[in-house]
Amino acid sequence: MSQDAWLTAEVAGPKKASLITKPEIADAMIRRAKRPIFVVGSIAAEIDLEEKKLIDYVIAMARRCNIQVVATGNTNNEFLKRGFTPEAVMPAVDIGNRLTDPKWQGVDGKGPHDLAIFVGLPYQMAWTILSGLKNFAPNLKTISLDNVYQPNARWSFSNISIKSWIMNLEGILGNRGD
Amino acid sequence: MGTKEINISIKEIETEIGNIRDLRFSVGRLAQETWDEPQGPTPFPSMSTLRNWDLTLLKRYKPFYLPFCDLCCLCTFGKCDLTGDKKGACGITMPGQQSRIVLLAACIGAATHTSHARELVTHLIEEFGADTRLDPGGLNIKVEAPITRLVCGMKPETLGDLETVLDYSEQQITSLLACTHTGQEGNPLDLESKVLHTGMIDHLSMEVADIAQVSAYDLPKADPNAPLVDIGFGSVDTTKPVILVIGHNVPPAVEIMDYMQDHELTGDIEVTGICCTGIDMTRYSPKAKIIGPISWQIRYIRSGIPDIIVVDEQCIRTDVLDEARLLKIPVIATSEKNCLGLPDRTGDPPEEIIDDLMSGKTDGALILNPEKVGVVAVRTVMQTATKRKKKKKIGILSLEEAIEEAKRCTQCRECRRACPNDLHISDAMKALSRDDPTMLAEIYDSCVGCIRCESACTQEIPIHSLIVAAGEDTLRNESFKLRAGRGAIQDIEIRQVGGPIVLGEIPGIVAFVGCANYPKGGNELAEMAIEFANRRFIVCTSGCAAMTIGMHRDEDGKSPYEVYSGNFEAGAIVNVGSCVSNAHISGAAVKIASIFARRNLRGNYAEIADYVYNRVGAVGVAWGAMSQKAASIAAGFWRLGIPVIVGPHGTKYRRMLLGRADHDEDWYVDDARTGEKVYVGPVPEHLFISVETKEEAMVMIAKLSMRPNDTSRGRALKLTHYIDLHRRLLGSMPTDIHLFVRMEADIPITMKEDIVSILKEKDWKETVIPDPTLIPKKEAAP
Numbered sequence: 007m008s009q010d011a012w013l014t015a016e017v018a019g020p021k022k023a024s025l026i027t028k029p030e031i032a033d034a035m036i037r038r039a040k041r042p043i044f045v046v047g048s049i050a051a052e053i054d055l056e057e058k059k060l061i062d063y064v065i066a067m068a069r070r071c072n073i074q075v076v077a078t079g080n081t082n083n084e085f086l087k088r089g090f091t092p093e094a095v096m097p098a099v100d101i102g103n104r105l106t107d108p109k110w111q112g113v114d115g116k117g118p119h120d121l122a123i124f125v126g127l128p129y130q131m132a133w134t135i136l137s138g139l140k141n142f143a144p145n146l147k148t149i150s151l152d153n154v155y156q157p158n159a160r161w162s163f164s165n166i167s168i169k170s171w172i173m174n175l176e177g178i179l180g181n182r183g184d
Numbered sequence: 185m186g187t188k189e190i191n192i193s194i195k196e197i198e199t200e201i202g203n204i205r206d207l208r209f210s211v212g213r214l215a216q217e218t219w220d221e222p223q224g225p226t227p228f229p230s231m232s233t234l235r236n237w238d239l240t241l242l243k244r245y246k247p248f249y250l251p252f253c254d255l256c257c258l259c260t261f262g263k264c265d266l267t268g269d270k271k272g273a274c275g276i277t278m279p280g281q282q283s284r285i286v287l288l289a290a291c292i293g294a295a296t297h298t299s300h301a302r303e304l305v306t307h308l309i310e311e312f313g314a315d316t317r318l319d320p321g322g323l324n325i326k327v328e329a330p331i332t333r334l335v336c337g338m339k340p341e342t343l344g345d346l347e348t349v350l351d352y353s354e355q356q357i358t359s360l361l362a363c364t365h366t367g368q369e370g371n372p373l374d375l376e377s378k379v380l381h382t383g384m385i386d387h388l389s390m391e392v393a394d395i396a397q398v399s400a401y402d403l404p405k406a407d408p409n410a411p412l413v414d415i416g417f418g419s420v421d422t423t424k425p426v427i428l429v430i431g432h433n434v435p436p437a438v439e440i441m442d443y444m445q446d447h448e449l450t451g452d453i454e455v456t457g458i459c460c461t462g463i464d465m466t467r468y469s470p471k472a473k474i475i476g477p478i479s480w481q482i483r484y485i486r487s488g489i490p491d492i493i494v495v496d497e498q499c500i501r502t503d504v505l506d507e508a509r510l511l512k513i514p515v516i517a518t519s520e521k522n523c524l525g526l527p528d529r530t531g532d533p534p535e536e537i538i539d540d541l542m543s544g545k546t547d548g549a550l551i552l553n554p555e556k557v558g559v560v561a562v563r564t565v566m567q568t569a570t571k572r573k574k575k576k577k578i579g580i581l582s583l584e585e586a587i588e589e590a591k592r593c594t595q596c597r598e599c600r601r602a603c604p605n606d607l608h609i610s611d612a613m614k615a616l617s618r619d620d621p622t623m624l625a626e627i628y629d630s631c632v633g634c635i636r637c638e639s640a641c642t643q644e645i646p647i648h649s650l651i652v653a654a655g656e657d658t659l660r661n662e663s664f665k666l667r668a669g670r671g672a673i674q675d676i677e678i679r680q681v682g683g684p685i686v687l688g689e690i691p692g693i694v695a696f697v698g699c700a701n702y703p704k705g706g707n708e709l710a711e712m713a714i715e716f717a718n719r720r721f722i723v724c725t726s727g728c729a730a731m732t733i734g735m736h737r738d739e740d741g742k743s744p745y746e747v748y749s750g751n752f753e754a755g756a757i758v759n760v761g762s763c764v765s766n767a768h769i770s771g772a773a774v775k776i777a778s779i780f781a782r783r784n785l786r787g788n789y790a791e792i793a794d795y796v797y798n799r800v801g802a803v804g805v806a807w808g809a810m811s812q813k814a815a816s817i818a819a820g821f822w823r824l825g826i827p828v829i830v831g832p833h834g835t836k837y838r839r840m841l842l843g844r845a846d847h848d849e850d851w852y853v854d855d856a857r858t859g860e861k862v863y864v865g866p867v868p869e870h871l872f873i874s875v876e877t878k879e880e881a882m883v884m885i886a887k888l889s890m891r892p893n894d895t896s897r898g899r900a901l902k903l904t905h906y907i908d909l910h911r912r913l914l915g916s917m918p919t920d921i922h923l924f925v926r927m928e929a930d931i932p933i934t935m936k937e938d939i940v941s942i943l944k945e946k947d948w949k950e951t952v953i954p955d956p957t958l959i960p961k962k963e964a965a966p
Contacts, residue, residue: 014601014640019254021267048877079876083915095914097875097884099835103248103842110846128703129606131876134250134835141251141268141278 018157029177050126224788227337293816337787383819439558628655669761682780688898692889797825
């Protein structure tokens with residue numbers, strides 16, 4: 007497992023994401039978080055994970071782990087089609103910006119988020135937004151759940167196969183139980 | 185204005201103080217004042233003159249930094265790690281460094297336009313004389329140079345007057361660039377203020393360039409019915425000798441066309457262009473043809489169709505000579521800014537240069553004289569074309585050849601990992617190796633032509649050529665109509681639409697501009713332009729974006745320019761021209777303040793920007809923004825208070841300027857009538873924002889077109905578009921409607937029931953519509 011950016015030239019700075027080598031790591035972070043939030047981009051509805059789409063895993067995880075969801079791009083449409091209503095619909099950079107504000111009380115106004123989980127954004131957009139959070143949101147933990155290495159997250163998968171990705175996502179869900 | 189350079193020389197004179205011999209003196213320029221508008225407070229502003237206005241904007245739209253690099257490597261103290269709250273050896277912080285890089289990018293952009301303008305104006309003065317009158321629109325235009333009037337407080341009348349403007353631009357850019365030196369400006373907001381200043385200078389220089397070329401070359405003069413011209417690969421008659429011109433600075437292309445006309449060769453040769461020279465060539469002669477935006481360079485050169493390539497400046501692939509050499513296409517470089525390593529043949533007789541190009545003794549030549557370029561290019565192409573006929577094959581590779589190449593693919597996926605759009609190239613290669621070109625043909629539509637995939641390929645497969653082979657049918661059918669760039673907006677058009685725009689009854693002006701680094705192909709841009717034209721916005725466009733919109737066909741086979749009016753009016757698609765014509769879009773916003781609202785324009789930047797910001801619902805969209813010029817163009821719009829939306833690649837510009845809709849305290853204006861502070865809601869909510877998808881972009885355009893001054897009727901109309909698009913494209917009612925409804929009359933009647941219930945839920949309270957300004961009275965007073 008390597009810490010090479012998925013797009014070869016997107017080399018990170020000195021501070022790079024730790025690798026999620028097994029689902030328990032992500033699961034533990036989510037368990038520990040008091041106010042986690044999912045930031046879900048438009049590609050989540052395009053990626054096939056065998057018989058499901060990535061967004062279906064997001065919905066399952068959000069429900070099981072009680073994570074609030076922000077839909078960016080036009081992802082809201084896809085959530086609604088699946089009978090799931092996100093807490094907020096806003097541009098990815100807007101939620102990114104708010105997450106750098108320690109006074110922001112979150113999408114529900116009940117307090118700052120302590121964990122942001124990114125998934126399904128265009129690679130370089132996630133890269134840059136996560137860079138903004140790495141540098142300007144020191145109290146926020148970030149995870150990328152895409153199957154490509156996002157060096158600016160606090161934790162990220164390495165560049166893994168679809169099969170391995172599914173196992174990891176299932177693992178996070180499985181570890182939760184119902 | 186009319187300016188004169190005074191030179192006095194006295195051989196010998198006897199005076200009371202003595203005998204004086206060989207006295208010479210000169211006075212730079214004397215202004216002959218012909219403009220009776222009183223001078224405003226800020227003619228020729230220095231970097232800090234408009235700082236208060238900038239900081240007012242930046243207080244609302246704070247930078248959200250997205251560091252594209254955590255290090256600074258600009259001096260030998262470095263590299264310095266700036267991650268988090270670390271500082272560099274010079275003391276710079278991460279926010280300071282990001283703003284510094286944004287300023288550098290904007291300086292590069294503004295310097296490029298200014299240098300372009302200088303080269304153009306110098307050439308035109310040599311050719312036509314400094315006293316040549318500026319005439320960007322005949323009797324239809326009295327405010328000939330709105331940005332120049334606004335920024336410099338001068339009214340240029342001749343080509344010579346434009347030199348004064350460029351002197352100022354060059355001085356400012358030099359100082360701005362100096363600010364980025366180590367140990368210079370480090371305060372992020374001061375750096376951002378300088379970014380805005382750079383943008384303003386950029387628009388000034390763009391205006392100079394375009395009104396100079398429109399006046400001297402007699403390009404369409406604010407003509408809404410500028411001719412429809414050909415665009416696309418398929419429009420080229422490949423049986424004729426073909427000249428390709430790439431770049432932005434049109435004099436060499438003009439000389440080519442003049443030489444052809446003088447020698448009755450116009451029908452015998454195809455003159456084709458890529459990028460903005462293509463656009464400006466067709467403004468000069470509708471017989472010229474545009475191939476496409478910047479991303480078409482490699483596919484066109486590799487087709488072998490061009491028999492000679494002439495490059496001027498900007499956005500030209502730096503490996504153009506390598507690509508041309510493979511197909512024995514001679515290259516002529518024409519700009520000191522882009523010599524390509526070629527020998528300088530400017531002083532040689534044309535015959536010698538032509539012989540050397542014909543014999544292959546040299547790959548190309550640097551010729552820094554446009555007239556000579558015309559002679560050499562035309563005479564060379566007439567001779568080379570017959571020899572090169574066998575090399576012309578549109579698809580580059582046959583499909584069979586492409587399949588054989590694809591079989592060499594090892595599926596290492598390095599191509600995909602190099603692709604800026606993460607296109608699934610390796611999967612498509614696998615399919616092609618199994619005789620299925622469908623997937624690769626789909627990639628053709630999204631490919632930006634950067635050929636990074638080829639550089640990354642471990643097997644040296646010419647991947648881009650395979651993509652073109654798979655997309656050959658699409659390529660052959662690329663034959664569309666584009667309305668030639670019309671130039672400025674007429675004063676009478678401004679009078680007609682000024683009221684409806686300021687009152688909000690025309691829902692907005694949306695300008696699709698910028699480069700072709702599209703995330704999912706160009707069709708998305710055309711779809712957006714059509715959507716907003718149908719919604720009765722005024723759609724403006726320029727440069728690569730204008731070309732891309734033209735390369736789209738409706739079910740009747742017509743391009744948007746054949747369907748929509750070219751007038752500056754609701755429901756139109758208005759191509760103003762090339763990159764430098766962008767100044768006519770910002771100029772139109774400025775002219776609304778001047779011509780419609782009769783605000784004093786002269787040297788009065790902050791007041792006019794305040795007017796535009798609060799009243800003119802204009803939005804820029806640079807969906808494929810790539811370049812530093814795009815950065816400076818955007819900055820010029822920001823300083824006028826015009827928001828800009830970029831596509832997902834736009835986060836790589838390193839920072840956004842975002843408003844916080846949830847911070848009520850940010851959205852108060854002064855009511856100029858009463859002096860009271862009035863909450864107006866987050867309008868426009870952001871000044872610079874990158875969005876992810878075309879659907880999100882369309883919703884954002886509608887949202888950012890709202891302004892504090894909208895009448896209730898206007899606001900209801902704008903809300904209708906916002907809500908309708910949000911529902912259709914994002915699937916639900918927006919949750920922030922209450923922030924945009926000021927009084928019940930603002931509520932669109934057809935949506936009243938839904939909205940009233942939302943307002944109740946949000947504990948909404950009615951407010952008033954002020955006479956909005958961000959400049960407190962004491963500051964506005966002279």
